Amino acid sequence: MSTAADIGIWGVPLAIIGGAIRVSTPFLFVSLGECLTERSGRINLGLEGTLVFGAMSGYAVAYGTGSPWLGVLAAAMAGVLFGLFHGWICKFKGVNDIAIGIALMLLGMGLAFFFGKPYIQPVAPDLPAIPLGWWSDIPQVQAALQVNALFLIGAVLAVALHWMFKNTRVGLAIRVAGDSTDAARAIGLNPDTVRLLSTAAGGALAGVGGAYLSLYYPGSWNEGISSGQGLMAVALVIFARWNPINCFWAALLFGGAGALGPALQSVGVTSGYYLFFAAPYVLTLALLIITSSPDKAMEGAPGALSITK
Amino acid sequence: MSDTTATQTPPMGALLARWLPRAEALLIPLAALLCGLAVFSLFLLTLGKSPIDFYALIYKAGFSTAFSWQNTLSRVAPLLFAGLCVALPARLGLVVIGGEGAIVLGGLAAAVLGLAVVGAPPVIGFVVMAAGAALMGGLWIGAVGWLRFKRGVNETIASLLMAYIAIALMNHLVEGLFRDPQSLNKPSTAPLPEALRVGDMPIGIDVHWGFAFGVLACVISWVLMDRTTIGFAARIAGDNVRAAQVQGLPVGKLIIGFTALGGACAGLAGFFEVSAIHGSANGSLISGYGYTGILVAFLARHNPLAIIPVATLLAGFEASSGLIQRRMDLPDATILVMEGIVFVVLLLSETLYGRLAIFNPTFWEKKA
Numbered sequence: 001m002s003t004a005a006d007i008g009i010w011g012v013p014l015a016i017i018g019g020a021i022r023v024s025t026p027f028l029f030v031s032l033g034e035c036l037t038e039r040s041g042r043i044n045l046g047l048e049g050t051l052v053f054g055a056m057s058g059y060a061v062a063y064g065t066g067s068p069w070l071g072v073l074a075a076a077m078a079g080v081l082f083g084l085f086h087g088w089i090c091k092f093k094g095v096n097d098i099a100i101g102i103a104l105m106l107l108g109m110g111l112a113f114f115f116g117k118p119y120i121q122p123v124a125p126d127l128p129a130i131p132l133g134w135w136s137d138i139p140q141v142q143a144a145l146q147v148n149a150l151f152l153i154g155a156v157l158a159v160a161l162h163w164m165f166k167n168t169r170v171g172l173a174i175r176v177a178g179d180s181t182d183a184a185r186a187i188g189l190n191p192d193t194v195r196l197l198s199t200a201a202g203g204a205l206a207g208v209g210g211a212y213l214s215l216y217y218p219g220s221w222n223e224g225i226s227s228g229q230g231l232m233a234v235a236l237v238i239f240a241r242w243n244p245i246n247c248f249w250a251a252l253l254f255g256g257a258g259a260l261g262p263a264l265q266s267v268g269v270t271s272g273y274y275l276f277f278a279a280p281y282v283l284t285l286a287l288l289i290i291t292s293s294p295d296k297a298m299e300g301a302p303g304a305l306s307i308t309k
Numbered sequence: 310m311s312d313t314t315a316t317q318t319p320p321m322g323a324l325l326a327r328w329l330p331r332a333e334a335l336l337i338p339l340a341a342l343l344c345g346l347a348v349f350s351l352f353l354l355t356l357g358k359s360p361i362d363f364y365a366l367i368y369k370a371g372f373s374t375a376f377s378w379q380n381t382l383s384r385v386a387p388l389l390f391a392g393l394c395v396a397l398p399a400r401l402g403l404v405v406i407g408g409e410g411a412i413v414l415g416g417l418a419a420a421v422l423g424l425a426v427v428g429a430p431p432v433i434g435f436v437v438m439a440a441g442a443a444l445m446g447g448l449w450i451g452a453v454g455w456l457r458f459k460r461g462v463n464e465t466i467a468s469l470l471m472a473y474i475a476i477a478l479m480n481h482l483v484e485g486l487f488r489d490p491q492s493l494n495k496p497s498t499a500p501l502p503e504a505l506r507v508g509d510m511p512i513g514i515d516v517h518w519g520f521a522f523g524v525l526a527c528v529i530s531w532v533l534m535d536r537t538t539i540g541f542a543a544r545i546a547g548d549n550v551r552a553a554q555v556q557g558l559p560v561g562k563l564i565i566g567f568t569a570l571g572g573a574c575a576g577l578a579g580f581f582e583v584s585a586i587h588g589s590a591n592g593s594l595i596s597g598y599g600y601t602g603i604l605v606a607f608l609a610r611h612n613p614l615a616i617i618p619v620a621t622l623l624a625g626f627e628a629s630s631g632l633i634q635r636r637m638d639l640p641d642a643t644i645l646v647m648e649g650i651v652f653v654v655l656l657l658s659e660t661l662y663g664r665l666a667i668f669n670p671t672f673w674e675k676k677a
Binding site for chain 1: 460473480640649652
């Protein structure tokens with residue numbers, strides 16, 4: 001580690017960039033999932049529970065089969081189930097989607113802890129990383145650019161979702177259902193079905209985000225695996241104005257904030273560790289305050305979304 | 310004949326109109342609770358565990374003997390306060406779920422203030438600690454209400470983010486500024502002197518005074534919400550903000566006031582946890598009571614009086630967790646799964662209100 005001293009203070013921004021890429025991936029997947037769900041007119045606050053359950057089921061399946069990618073698949077399937085459940089319950093009259101989200105958050109975490117007990121000790125195979133820093137001789141650069149395939153998939157997915165919303169029939173159906181229940185009915189769409197499927201797909205993405213946590217970074221399963229990423233993602237979507245590409249940049253920003261503490265710690269700054277740990281929450285809250293408005297509906301917000309009313 | 314029915318029908322109709330909504334508000338959540346427990350029984354059966362054993366253990370550990378009641382009742386106090394932290398803002402249609410943050414910071418405030426007034430008469434010490442905890446919690450959750458009113462910030466997300474921030478703040482201060490150098494393994498504030506520890510009530514079992522004050526807080530909240538014009542105004546504002554503003558109701562003051570009051574309750578939970586249970590502020594304050602409080606409030610349908618039995622029931626569930634782990638070889642998250650299932654079924658039952666014929670006066674009038 002002689003080179004560590006050579007680049008001195010530059011190690012901090014480098015560690016933040018590398019950390020931002022590592023930490024942002026779960027934010028990216030959950031926020032894309034939430035973005036998809038909210039564009040259809042529902043809010044799923046339960047994605048935190050889906051994330052934790054995805055982390056557990058992904059880890060368990062990866063351990064059982066020896067394949068981390070099967071784990072990711074299992075986490076996505078679990079997310080689909082949670083999404084379908086949320087979407088199905090919200091169909092009933094008088095049922096509040098925000099409250100159901102809170103309940104499913106608690107249930108998802110409860111189930112994950114319940115079934116996850118035997119998997120706290122064993123070691124499951126990790127997802128592979130792609131060394132994009134091969135061109136550099138500096139170990140810190142190489143370490144920072146160890147990029148997981150899921151991050152790249154997430155980036156492509158953000159662009160693909162953006163394109164889908166703009167240019168495809170499916171995207172149009174989701175947007176119409178999100179803007180007005182009546183308009184969706186008028187053009188022969190069943191808004192409940194559109195929302196059910198969007199919530200299910202959103203759940204799958206949140207599950208994958210959870211699998212990334214347990215299978216890559218931090219790369220183990222325990223009950224403290226998530227520190228509210230699923231919930232922060234909901235705020236992140238508001239900040240990103242329901243635009244998938246903005247979700248990508250917002251996720252990177254949040255990842256950078258989350259990487260601040262560990263990056264400073266790596267160069268010897270240890271005081272205020274807990275305060276740096278709180279940086280992503282403070283950032284989320286600050287952005288939420290700046291981007292919210294007391295009287296007018298938020299720009300870019302789906303019209304049928306309960307959270308913006 | 311027609312004369313008698315004519316004189317009897319109005320009181321009969323009035324009686325039905327008065328009692329049927331109450332029956333509906335009581336029976337539907339009760340049925341939902343039983344359905345939720347039935348679903349959880351199926352969950353246990355698929356795992357090859359006996360639901361009968363499970364519920365028998367809950368009864369044994371939570372509600373059978375003086376010792377088990379002591380176990381249960383000592384957990385009720387924080388749930389009463391945490392439930393109020395959800396139920397009071399809910400009167401205005403706000404879903405505040407970050408009570409945990411106010412509990413943690415309220416507890417820290419109580420511990421720090423208690424150390425600052427050592428030597429003063431205990432009565433003054435208790436008042437300062439409790440007031441400081443309530444003020445801290447009130448400011449914390451009141452800020453959520455203020456952000457909601459002033460900036461339109463979603464209170465659900467904001468309160469939860471602030472709970473994470475509160476926990477980080479508590480950890481930071483307990484490890485730094487307020488740390489007792491004697492606390493080696495578990496960073497804590499210095500222990501409170503015996504004089505500033507809330508004791509047990511003189512009822513024969515070891516249950517601290519937090520229970521009585523929690524019940525009192527529920528009764529006061531009920532009076533405030535159901536028997537005062539402020540509570541009535543809050544309900545109007547919760548139903549329709551625009552209408553309330555048109556009528557000149559101070560919507561902003563109501564929102565900030567009710568959230569701050571809820572936060573003050575959660576802060577008091579922190580005060581009792583520190584003063585009666587832990588003796589100092591440390592990581593043990595982060596115990597999840599704030600989150601169980603959400604379920605308490607929803608099960609009670611945000612009625613402060615109903616919070617008392619609901620909190621007692623859930624406290625009994627949680628008190629039995631240890632025995633269930635040992636006897637049935639189930640993980641400690643079992644209670645969490647049960648609570649999650651009950652919560653989901655309960656919310657699902659919201660769809661039944663106004664749709665069941667037996668709760669409609671015309672159903673009974675036709676029969677009569």
